[in-house]
Amino acid sequence: xxxxxxxxxxxxxxxxxxxxxxxxxxxxxxxxxxxxxxxxxxxxxxxxxxxxxxxxxxxxxxxxxxxxxxxxxxxxxxxxxxxxxxxxxxxxxxxxxxxxxxxxxxxxxxxxxxxxxxxxxxxxxxxxxxxxxxxxxxxxxxxxxxxxxxxxxxxxxxxxxxxxxxxxxxxxxxxxxxxxxxxxxxxxxxxxxxxxxxxxxxxxxxxxxxxxxxxxxxxxxxxxxxxxxxxxxxxxxxxxxxxxxxxxxxxxxxxx
Amino acid sequence: xxxxxxxxxxxxxxxxxxxxxxxxxxxxxxxxxxxxxxxxxxxxxxxxxxxxxxxxxxxxxxxxxxxxxxxxxxxxxxxxxxxxxxxxxxxxxxxxxxxxxxxxxxxxxxxxxxxxxxxxxxxxxxxxxxxxxxxxxxxxxxxxxxxxxxxxxxxxxxxxxxxxxxxxxxxxxxxxxxxxxxxxxxxxxxxxxxxxxxxxxxxxxxxxxxxxxxxxxxxxxxxxxxxxxxxxxxxxxxxxxxxxxxxxxxxxxxxxxxxxxxxxxxxxxxxxxxxxxxxxxxxxxxxxxxxxxxxxxxxxxxxxxxxxxxxxxxxxxxxxxxxxxxxxxxxxxxxxxxxxxxxxxxxxxxxxxxxxxxxxxxxxxxxxxxxxxxxxxxxxxxxxxxxxxxxxxxxxxxxxxxxxxxxxxxxxxxxxx
Numbered sequence: 209x210x211x212x213x214x215x216x217x218x219x220x221x222x223x224x225x226x227x228x229x230x231x232x233x234x235x236x237x238x239x240x241x242x243x244x245x246x247x248x249x250x251x252x253x254x255x256x257x258x259x260x261x262x263x264x265x266x267x268x269x270x271x272x273x274x275x276x277x278x279x280x281x282x283x284x285x286x287x288x289x290x291x292x293x294x295x296x297x298x299x300x301x302x303x304x305x306x307x308x309x310x311x312x313x314x315x316x317x318x319x320x321x322x323x324x325x326x327x328x329x330x331x332x333x334x335x336x337x338x339x340x341x342x343x344x345x346x347x348x349x350x351x352x353x354x355x356x357x358x359x360x361x362x363x364x365x366x367x368x369x370x371x372x373x374x375x376x377x378x379x380x381x382x383x384x385x386x387x388x389x390x391x392x393x394x395x396x397x398x399x400x401x402x403x404x405x406x407x408x409x410x411x412x413x414x415x416x417x418x419x420x421x422x423x424x425x426x427x428x429x430x431x432x433x434x435x436x437x438x439x440x441x442x443x444x445x446x447x448x449x450x451x452x453x454x455x456x457x458x459x460x461x462x463x464x
Numbered sequence: 465x466x467x468x469x470x471x472x473x474x475x476x477x478x479x480x481x482x483x484x485x486x487x488x489x490x491x492x493x494x495x496x497x498x499x500x501x502x503x504x505x506x507x508x509x510x511x512x513x514x515x516x517x518x519x520x521x522x523x524x525x526x527x528x529x530x531x532x533x534x535x536x537x538x539x540x541x542x543x544x545x546x547x548x549x550x551x552x553x554x555x556x557x558x559x560x561x562x563x564x565x566x567x568x569x570x571x572x573x574x575x576x577x578x579x580x581x582x583x584x585x586x587x588x589x590x591x592x593x594x595x596x597x598x599x600x601x602x603x604x605x606x607x608x609x610x611x612x613x614x615x616x617x618x619x620x621x622x623x624x625x626x627x628x629x630x631x632x633x634x635x636x637x638x639x640x641x642x643x644x645x646x647x648x649x650x651x652x653x654x655x656x657x658x659x660x661x662x663x664x665x666x667x668x669x670x671x672x673x674x675x676x677x678x679x680x681x682x683x684x685x686x687x688x689x690x691x692x693x694x695x696x697x698x699x700x701x702x703x704x705x706x707x708x709x710x711x712x713x714x715x716x717x718x719x720x721x722x723x724x725x726x727x728x729x730x731x732x733x734x735x736x737x738x739x740x741x742x743x744x745x746x747x748x749x750x751x752x753x754x755x756x757x758x759x760x761x762x763x764x765x766x767x768x769x770x771x772x773x774x775x776x777x778x779x780x781x782x783x784x785x786x787x788x789x790x791x792x793x794x795x796x797x798x799x800x801x802x803x804x805x806x807x808x809x810x811x812x813x814x815x816x817x818x819x820x821x822x823x824x825x826x827x828x829x830x831x832x833x834x835x836x837x838x839x840x841x842x843x844x845x846x847x848x849x850x851x852x853x854x855x856x857x858x859x860x861x862x863x864x865x866x867x868x869x870x871x872x873x874x875x876x877x878x879x880x881x
Contacts, residue, residue: 295666302633316667327629334673338633341667 209287209346211242212312214274221309224271225300227264232293233451234262239347239355240321242277242287245269250355263357280349287313288347288355291321299323299340307335319344364437367393370414375401376450378412379443385410389443392436395419400436403443465534466579467546469499472528475569478587482559483704484519484731489552490697491517491733496606497548497576497583499531503729507606508552514736515694516609519701525728527571534578546578549604558585558597568593576601609734613721616712617683618645624702624709626676627652631696633668640738641695643713644687649673655689655738678708688716689738698722698733705729716740 215221231238231249241248249264268275279285303309303325310324320341327336369375378401382389386403393399399414473481484506488495492508499505503522509515523529534544559565568589576583587595630652634641640655653669674680702709702724713720717739724731
């Protein structure tokens with residue numbers, strides 16, 4: 209198995225760093241899947257009462273100026289690595305003003321992702337090299353099936369979310385009142401965030417959000433566009449997701 | 465007549481003074497105020513005796529500096545210094561918001577006398593506001609360390625910014641950092657020990673070229689491992705006063721010195737380094753003594769020249785220093801020597817080992833050894849006064865020994881901090 213990649217563009221490096229920080233905020237351990245065209249960060253939390261799963265895909269061309277990999281075998285040209293998310297994000301954060309960043313898979317007593325950073329020195333024109341060896345575990349092929357891209361189930365309603373920062377501050381205040389949040393949305397671009405307790409009921413309304421084009425025609429025809437679909441979720445899990453968002457999305461879609 | 469201290473500072477001087485206290489607070493929870501004709505010294509030492517900090521403000525640093533010893537009119541006619549020890553918890557909050565102190569304080573007066581039990585710190589601020597802090601102190605003779613930093617084989621002087629950049633690499637979960645030098649390059653890296661045991665910790669390393677140093681002298685290729693947290697405190701201080709920091713060191717096990725020399729002040733931080741192999745016990749000095757005095761003890765009994773601080777001292781030393789034990793290659797013996805020293809084994813144990821019970825000295829042989837244990841060498845603090853020739857012949861050269869706070873070490877080659 210081989211992997212080496214290089215980033216030379218500062219914007220790409222910063223973006224990659226932010227993605228990795230976002231992952232680090234969501235879960236302690238994550239899986240990194242390396243394939244010829246893509247890098248994926250996968251989290252699958254198999255907690256019984258509703259865990260958080262995440263699938264994050266990066267087109268490698270958008271980030272790396274050089275990218276070479278050789279998977280487990282010719283038919284299975286992929287590498288799955290398990291690592292502590294914070295280790296990667298911290299290492300990347302030290303590369304703030306780096307000239308180049310190289311990542312490669314190495315074996316120093318145990319498998320590692322070696323991040324090698326060339327930093328521009330502030331005083332002279334020379335540079336300094338910093339390396340971090342991040343320990344990883346290679347995930348055997350028999351476990352790969354659990355780490356595939358999740359299929360998005362057919363939805364009753366899909367809606368574009370409001371600005372995530374706004375949503376986060378609303379949900380954060382609600383967290384103090386209740387453990388569960390009700391999200392209601394309809395095909396008219398309306399979204400409500402609601403909490404209900406014995407003493408009080410608080411609802412925040414968002415309008416004119418827009419709905420993405422629907423996947424299946426059948427569902428939409430039967431549905432009244434004003435009718436709300438609702439789900440109950442754990443507030444803390446939602447907040448964890450919202451707090452982790454560091455990459456400003458062009459679109460965030462909520463499906464229920 | 466009581467020993468006293470009185471000094472006056474401006475707002476910006478208060479900031480520097482406060483930064484020194486903050487750096488020393490990383491070492492220990494206690495601070496000694498020790499005035500002398502050289503100036504006002506702030507000292508602290510950690511409970512496991514593996515780090516010692518000393519900042520000396522010369523008299524010209526202050527707007528006004530006045531001190532005196534007391535003279536005891538009795539048979540010994542001794543000059544007694546102000547033996548003033550403060551808790552960091554009491555004094556640190558006073559010097560907390562240094563930027564605002566610098567802006568608002570027009571004048572700061574610090575005053576104390578050995579017959580009062582408190583230090584009075586007065587801030588004369590803008591708009592006629594006056595803040596007075598009374599901090600109680602305990603009478604305690606400060607520890608000193610003698611360290612021949614100029615005799616170290618390796619000396620590096622660097623601007624603090626470079627080291628600060630290096631420290632960003634290391635996570636706070638890693639307690640120790642290793643400095644490896646050759647005449648061609650310097651490497652700062654995570655301590656090897658940790659990455660071997662825990663397959664989850666990141667190993668980081670960074671190279672610094674000789675040209676980045678203001679002064680670069682490497683006499684012996686070496687790798688020393690020391691505590692990270694203490695280094696950070698010193699770096700912050702050195703950045704605050706914008707002075708380069710000098711690192712003096714030799715081989716693993718021998719303490720290293722971080723020092724800052726400015727026209728107005730001098731700072732020295734002596735840190736223990738991890739000993740390489742158990743057989744390196746020769747570098748471990750064993751004079752690990754406390755100079756803590758109980759308040760009830762009369763002052764004069766411990767400050768007489770020619771007499772040790774506590775009557776326990778000679779016995780302690782003579783039992784410890786048996787050449788056979790120290791040079792033995794057997795791990796068990798070395799562990800026991802260290803245990804007796806109270807130095808932390810493997811991990812830092814913050815026990816207060818100021819009073820090592822005499823009984824522990826004798827049970828040495830049966831300590832079960834573990835192979836290749838790495839230990840910190842411990843610092844040695846003991847009362848050694850000038851009159852006393854080493855009554856026991858130490859087979860090894862004493863690298864750092866303590867003296868009490870009087871001018872007793874007149875041996876020119878030693879620099880007393």
